[in-house]
Amino acid sequence: MKGFAGRILKIDLTSRAVEKSPLPESLVRTYLGGTGFAARFLYDNVPSNADALGPSNVLILAPGLLNGFPVPTGGKVLFCAKSPLTGTIAESVMGARLGSELKRAGYDLLLVSGMSGSPCYVYIDDDDVEIRDAGDLWGKDTRATAEDIRRTEGDAVVACIGIAGENLVRYANIDCEDRQSGRGGLGAVMGSKKLKAIAVKGTGDLVPHDADKLMELCLRYYGRMVESPAFNDDTKYGTGEFLEWMNSEKGTFPTRNWREGVFDDREKIDPYYWAPLYMKRNNACLACPKPCGRIFGIDEGRYAGLRIDGIEYELLYSLGGLCGMGDIEELARANELCDLHGLDGISAGAAVAFAMDLFQDGILTREDAGGLNLEFGNPEAELKLIEMIARREGLGDVLAEGVKRASERIGKGSEDYAVHVKGMEPPAYDVRGIKGMALAFMTSSRGACHLRSCAYALELTGKFWKFEGVDRFSTEGKGVEIKELEDMMTVYDVLGVCKFSRGFFLAEGFVDVLRTVTGLEFSESEILELGERVNNLKHMFNLREGLTRDDFRLPKRLLTLPIPEGASKGHVVTEEEMNKMLDDYFEARGWSKDGLPAEEKTRDLDLA
Amino acid sequence: MRAIVPHLDICTGCRMCEMACSLHHEGLVNREWGRIRVHRKGIEHCVPVVCNQGASCDKECVKVCPVECIRDVNGHAVEVVREECIGCGECVEACPYNAIHMRGDVAFKCNLCDGDPTCIKFCSLEAITFEESIPEEFDRAKDAAEAVR
Numbered sequence: 001m002k003g004f005a006g007r008i009l010k011i012d013l014t015s016r017a018v019e020k021s022p023l024p025e026s027l028v029r030t031y032l033g034g035t036g037f038a039a040r041f042l043y044d045n046v047p048s049n050a051d052a053l054g055p056s057n058v059l060i061l062a063p064g065l066l067n068g069f070p071v072p073t074g075g076k077v078l079f080c081a082k083s084p085l086t087g088t089i090a091e092s093v094m095g096a097r098l099g100s101e102l103k104r105a106g107y108d109l110l111l112v113s114g115m116s117g118s119p120c121y122v123y124i125d126d127d128d129v130e131i132r133d134a135g136d137l138w139g140k141d142t143r144a145t146a147e148d149i150r151r152t153e154g155d156a157v158v159a160c161i162g163i164a165g166e167n168l169v170r171y172a173n174i175d176c177e178d179r180q181s182g183r184g185g186l187g188a189v190m191g192s193k194k195l196k197a198i199a200v201k202g203t204g205d206l207v208p209h210d211a212d213k214l215m216e217l218c219l220r221y222y223g224r225m226v227e228s229p230a231f232n233d234d235t236k237y238g239t240g241e242f243l244e245w246m247n248s249e250k251g252t253f254p255t256r257n258w259r260e261g262v263f264d265d266r267e268k269i270d271p272y273y274w275a276p277l278y279m280k281r282n283n284a285c286l287a288c289p290k291p292c293g294r295i296f297g298i299d300e301g302r303y304a305g306l307r308i309d310g311i312e313y314e315l316l317y318s319l320g321g322l323c324g325m326g327d328i329e330e331l332a333r334a335n336e337l338c339d340l341h342g343l344d345g346i347s348a349g350a351a352v353a354f355a356m357d358l359f360q361d362g363i364l365t366r367e368d369a370g371g372l373n374l375e376f377g378n379p380e381a382e383l384k385l386i387e388m389i390a391r392r393e394g395l396g397d398v399l400a401e402g403v404k405r406a407s408e409r410i411g412k413g414s415e416d417y418a419v420h421v422k423g424m425e426p427p428a429y430d431v432r433g434i435k436g437m438a439l440a441f442m443t444s445s446r447g448a449c450h451l452r453s454c455a456y457a458l459e460l461t462g463k464f465w466k467f468e469g470v471d472r473f474s475t476e477g478k479g480v481e482i483k484e485l486e487d488m489m490t491v492y493d494v495l496g497v498c499k500f501s502r503g504f505f506l507a508e509g510f511v512d513v514l515r516t517v518t519g520l521e522f523s524e525s526e527i528l529e530l531g532e533r534v535n536n537l538k539h540m541f542n543l544r545e546g547l548t549r550d551d552f553r554l555p556k557r558l559l560t561l562p563i564p565e566g567a568s569k570g571h572v573v574t575e576e577e578m579n580k581m582l583d584d585y586f587e588a589r590g591w592s593k594d595g596l597p598a599e600e601k602t603r604d605l606d607l608a
Numbered sequence: 609m610r611a612i613v614p615h616l617d618i619c620t621g622c623r624m625c626e627m628a629c630s631l632h633h634e635g636l637v638n639r640e641w642g643r644i645r646v647h648r649k650g651i652e653h654c655v656p657v658v659c660n661q662g663a664s665c666d667k668e669c670v671k672v673c674p675v676e677c678i679r680d681v682n683g684h685a686v687e688v689v690r691e692e693c694i695g696c697g698e699c700v701e702a703c704p705y706n707a708i709h710m711r712g713d714v715a716f717k718c719n720l721c722d723g724d725p726t727c728i729k730f731c732s733l734e735a736i737t738f739e740e741s742i743p744e745e746f747d748r749a750k751d752a753a754e755a756v757r
Contacts (some may be wrong), residue, residue: 069637070627070730092739097623104638155647162642178651203640211635218628219729235733282733283621283651287627291620295651308649407623 001028001137002209003518009107009120009129013193014055014114018129023108027521030606032530033065035091035493037109038080039537042089045111048544051085051167052185053192055115061159061198061245062109063099064496069285070205070213072221073498075100075286079159079181081189085170085347085402086423086447088542090184091553093493094452095285095293096176101157104202108384112195121160121197123153126204132197138166141340142175149199151433160197161187164390165476168192169400171347175339178309179285179293182344184424184446197504209519213301217516224287234338234500235282237271238292239313247321250460250472251566252430255321256376257350257357258419261430262566265326269316274328281313283309285498292500296332303329317428318349323356324376332353334383334421349398350425351406352385357417362411370394418558419555422447422547432558433568434459436470436478439581442552443482443536475577479584494534531608533605536597540607549595552582611663612644612718612725613742614656614749619735621646621654625727632726640711643718644727644736645730655752656736659707659718660725663684664746669699669708669717678717687719689756706753 001023010019031040050056059081066074077099083090107125112122127533137145137160142607146158157176158324163171165187172187173180181187190196210212225231247253247266255263267273284291288491298306306456311332319334320326325502338345358364359374366373370388372395388396398406403425407418419426424447429436433484440453450456458481459463461473465488467481491510505513507524514522522530542551554573562572586593590601602608623639623646630641639645644658670678670686677692678699688699688708695713708717718725720738728738 070624070631071626075622143651177648183682205634205640206637206639208631208636211631215628215631215726218631222624222730222732231732281617281653282620284622287624288622289621289624289730291622291733309651489723586675 001025001518002026002207003069005103005106005108005204007107008109008111009124010111010113011129011131012114013112013116013120013131013195030530030533031495032244033108034062035078035080035490036530036534038078038091039534039541040064041090041109041111041194042080042082043537043541046082049546050082052082052087053188053482055113055193057082057189057192059186059189059193059195060109061098061102063103065494066513066517067496068100068103068191069208070287071497071513071517072218072225072500073288074496074500075108075288076493076496078493079174079186079591080172081186081292081444082233082545083455084168084188085185087545088422088447088547089445090186091446092173092181092183092186093182094176094179095237095288095498096157096159096179097286098157098159098176098200099496100286101200101202102207104204106202106204109556110120110198112193115192116194119194119196121199122147122195123156123199125201137196139163142342143340145197146175146177149197153199155201156201158197158199161190164341165191166341166393167390167400168407169343169389169392170402171344172342173344178283178339179407180339180344183346183449185344187342194595195573199603208517211303211515212536213516217512221504221509222289225501231290234290234292236301237275238294240271240311240316242270243316244518245314246428249567250433251563251568252433252460253321254317254428256324258430259357259561260565261433261534261563261568263321263326266321268326269320269328269331278332280307288363288498298329298332303330305332306332306336306566308339310335314428315345315349318346318353320384322349322353323382325379325382326377327379330379330383334379336385337386337390341386342391343386346427347425348386348389349365349401350419350447351389351403352382353555354403354406354417354419355385355395355399356381358414363412363414363417364395367382368395384452417558419557420448421554422551423450429456430563430568432563432573433571434472435573436476437483437579438558438573439478439482439585440555442487442554442582443486443585445535445542451499452489453482454489454502455482455485458485464503465579473571475581478581479586479588482585483588486535490531490534491527494530533607536605538600540597543596547595549593552595554578609663609741610738611660611741612658612720612727613737613739613745614658615735615737615745616653616655616748616752618733619646619654619656620733621648625656625736627726628726628730632721638754641714641716649752655749657749657753658707658736659686660741660746661707661718661720663741663747664743664750665704668702668704672698672702674698678700682722685718685720688712688715688717690716704753705750
């Protein structure tokens with residue numbers, strides 16, 4: 001099979017067994033790679049109601065099908081497991097060369113099950129696979145861990161966890177060369193298995209079906225991306241480029257734990273202000289011609305020497321606006337702490353903002369917070385609390401559980417302050433003013449998420465792909481819209497293509513790419529059906545874990561507190577709107593009102 | 609003489625040059641077949657390493673080859689004539705830029721794609737450029753190449 005490595009690698013940390021098996025051909029056409037393989041193997045290998053932090057959970061590393069080929073922006077790889085944060089499927093995509101390296105080592109997929117008795121790391125060098133002792137690495141930060149392993153193993157690509165993963169913080173992440181598989185607590189899954197790192201070296205060839213055509217295709221898409229109008233701003237200012245637009249023009253930049261939708265200190269954290277002062281160079285994902293990543297560096301003052309890959313839009317929200325904190329150097333330091341300790345910066349910031357909000361209303365006191373003054377906007381408190389979360393100290397131990405569980409522990413009405421869907425703290429889109437995006441938060445299989453659908457772009461501009469004239473304040477037609485977008489975007493995660501390239505490929509472009517790389521013929525509708533199949537399978541996994549319609553609900557704050565100021569002033573998602581959109585979505589999916597897939601649907605998708 | 613000039617402060621580490629290089633020359637993708645290779649130096653730098661065609665060296669590879677299979681075949685660049693290479697590896701050792709590689713029994717290096725380098729077409733931010741030699745940039749590249757040998 002051209003384009004594939006052709007093998008699966010399974011490692012059981014309890015028995016220390018290593019098994020290499022052929023990639024089943026029957027799965028190739030139906031799932032292709034990336035999130036497709038991940039969902040299938042998660043469903044088939046994790047028993048129902050497994051403890052997400054127990055030995056029967058399986059950590060899956062799934063390269064996108066195109067990883068390693070020079071298809072522009074085709075370097076996205078993902079980790080997947082049952083989430084310790086949401087209890088649903090967790091998957092998180094990152095732009096790192098881990099996927100390409102795994103494929104070149106000869107594997108389309110890595111599954112790690114069981115639990116090691118002592119800290120270990122997995123070392124993969126083509127056919128040579130070993131479980132090695134990581135006693136000396138336990139307790140080290142992500143950067144030091146990777147450096148130590150590379151000192152021993154040479155030019156390996158290293159994915160690892162920091163102390164947050166070791167301490168089973170439910171939103172700990174996995175780092176690979178300063179990029180993160182961030183969401184859903186996959187780092188805690190590694191920590192629970194005592195798996196500190198995965199180091200991969202691959203030297204094999206990746207052979208495309210048609211090399212000449214592939215070169216032609218890669219040049220064509222490369223040219224289109226470089227010539228696109230967004231190229232300049234994306235590479236200069238990164239994902240935060242549209243901050244002012246989100247904040248001022250749309251009024252949908254969640255601020256002070258979703259009390260507001262406009263951040264008054266926006267200009268202090270806007271990349272148009274800080275990029276010229278702090279940006280050292282662009283830092284690209286594998287195969288990206290238009291890198292939104294950048295190295296942010298501080299050369300003077302208390303944080304002299306700080307270097308991070310960032311600061312990305314989502315963290316300008318979670319560590320900035322959401323905590324009411326408008327100091328860019330403090331924000332960079334918070335970002336660095338999250339990276340070094342291996343914490344998802346979105347959930348960590350949201351947990352701090354949640355605590356600050358409770359503090360403001362007197363539900364948490366200085367005493368509860370170990371003496372910290374948790375006023376919104378206090379950077380010292382924010383930094384200290386992030387540190388306490390990673391170490392699970394004091395209030396940090398409670399917040400390390402995520403806002404949903406933390407509110408259940410704290411009680412006193414704090415549930416009303418916990419903004420989450422399925423236990424996942426949301427990203428930077430105030431969905432009270434973006435109704436379709438509110439539905440997308442609700443329906444995402446991993447909990448509140450902007451990337452399963454990327455609906456924000458369509459909702460805020462009114463136009464994308466086959467949709468036109470979309471009104472962000474309306475609830476009409478949103479069920480079909482989100483279903484179609486989810487199916488399309490899932491294909492991006494199957495192939496490992498960046499969703500910031502969504503306008504360049506779509507189903508039409510992928511027909512060519514797939515044929516050229518693999519020789520497989522797909523029609524546009526077959527590609528979208530594959531996306532639909534994968535989404536249904538993820539949903540079936542969640543149902544098996546006990547998910548019900550109630551788990552699709554928005555949190556109380558987004559249902560009851562209208563955005564107080566700005567361009568989305570007065571907007572809220574009502575209970576009726578929520579239910580109407582959800583009904584429409586379930587109908588578009590061919591699911592019952594309770595979210596159960598109809599038999600014909602599962603049969604049509606080969607899932608019966 | 610024109611050469612591929614690396615600019616260390618600009619390289620983003622996307623590795624399109626590596627992948628496109630091996631695809632162009634070998635019809636497959638593998639950085640082990642890349643005539644150009646990017647080395648990541650922590651969070652600070654990414655370093656593209658490629659032959660400078662004698663713009664900043666004394667063509668040590670040509671001098672040490674015992675069978676004289678490294679030469680300018682068509683007026684564009686110094687290249688390894690694969691059919692004649694005996695795989696002794698002397699050139700790999702001799703190259704001060706770490707820009708000649710061995711795979712199996714043959715050595716290979718950049719031949720500027722017959723005067724129209726593929727890698728240059730895949731470097732949107734111009735971290736590598738095809739132009740008249742810039743000695744200072746080569747000096748920096750040499751230090752970097754030494755560090756990654």
